[in-house]
Amino acid sequence: MRKYPLQVEWDLAPESENIEVTPSLLAQSMFFYVQAVGRFKALEHYYTNREQYHSFLLLWTKRGQGRLKYGGKSYSLLPNDVFLIDCKEPHYYETASGVWDMDWLHFNGGSSQSYAELILRNAGPVHALAADTIIPSRLELLLQAQRTKPIHSDILSSKWIVEMLSELLIQSVYKEPDSKDMTCPPYILEIMNEMERNCSAKITLDDLAEQHSFSKYHLAREFKRYTGYSPTEYVTHVRLSLAKEMLKFSDLTIAQIAEQVGYQQASFFIKTFKQREGVTPLEFRKRWRA
Structure with a gap:
């Protein structure tokens, strides 16, 4: 992980717990992975002020109250906010006020960047959880896994991170209280398949709208409603997913893969690639092959 500017006041009760994790190279190349996890009982002077830290933070308030400053x-x-x-x-x-009880997780890997971007774009950073939430x-x-390190802990941890992100994503995308049927229409699936088959081609919203007899504004709205992505964002997602496979399993140059x-x-x-994944394509390939 990078060095990062950090100001922090560790005003914590003695029973607070902080476990730093060094993920394996396999976990870094394949999975969502834990960087640190903990349970804090933060007292009145506790704060963290940080930036340029290559990580994503999910924090659940168990009791008490905290304050977050993010994105201005x-x-x-x-x-029960997360x-x-x-x-x-x-x-920051x-x-x-008083005592702030929280469980938290620093994580990375997999498609963490894409999940975070989509959830933040749809609903912002803070979410009030439903009573039946799986996140706690x-x-x-x-x-528990980082305390005891059971066999397959990397795989299990990746699974649990995906489950939490998926819950937040579903809540952020399908938050309309009157939504009864969110089954993806056939024409949206057809467009998604076309984008995946022809991601190297120039596909415009105008072309898609004309092909499916919709206005481009209606098509863009409905595509995002059912997929969580705008058409342009989905093409980027598909292209970068394919690029990662080529970086892992081919000897093509970066320029050839780009084309x-x-x-x-x-x-x-x-x-x-670096905006979405946090590393350049060449750094991604070196990490994978290491």
Whole structure:
């Protein structure tokens, strides 16, 4: 992980727990992985002020209240609230009053960047959880796994992280109270399949709208409603997923991969890849092959 500017006041009760994790190379190359996990009883002077940390943070408020500053806004953190943030961005969180009980997880890997971007875009960083949420139980499992390190802990941890992110994603995308049927229409599935088959081609919203006899505004709205992505975002997701497979399993140059997945300029491909994955394509390939 990178060095990062950090200011912190560790005003914590003695029973607080912080487990730092060194993920295996296999976990870093294949899975969502734990970087650190813990359970804090934060006292009144506790705060963390940080940026440029290559990690994602999911924090659940068990009891008490906290405060988060992120993206130029301030958020109150009440019992059963959870926040998800990209720690590369400046962020600050603190005890709001009294004692703030929290379970938290720093994680990375897999498609963490895509999940975080989509959830943040749809609903922001803070989410009030439903009564039947799985998130507290999965944080408990992750904490137990890092205490005892059972066999297959990397695989299990990845599974639990995906389950939590999936719950937040579903809540952020399908939050309309009157939504009864969110089955994806056949024409949306057809468009998704077309994008996956021809991701290297230039596919415009105008072309898709004309092909399926919709206005482009209706098509863009409905596509995002059912997939969580705009059409442009989905093409980018498909292209980068294919690029990662080529980086892992082929000897093609970065320029050749860029061309095959639909980027005319390798420099733009490298910039887009690093924005989404946190590393350049070449760094991604080196990590995988290590």
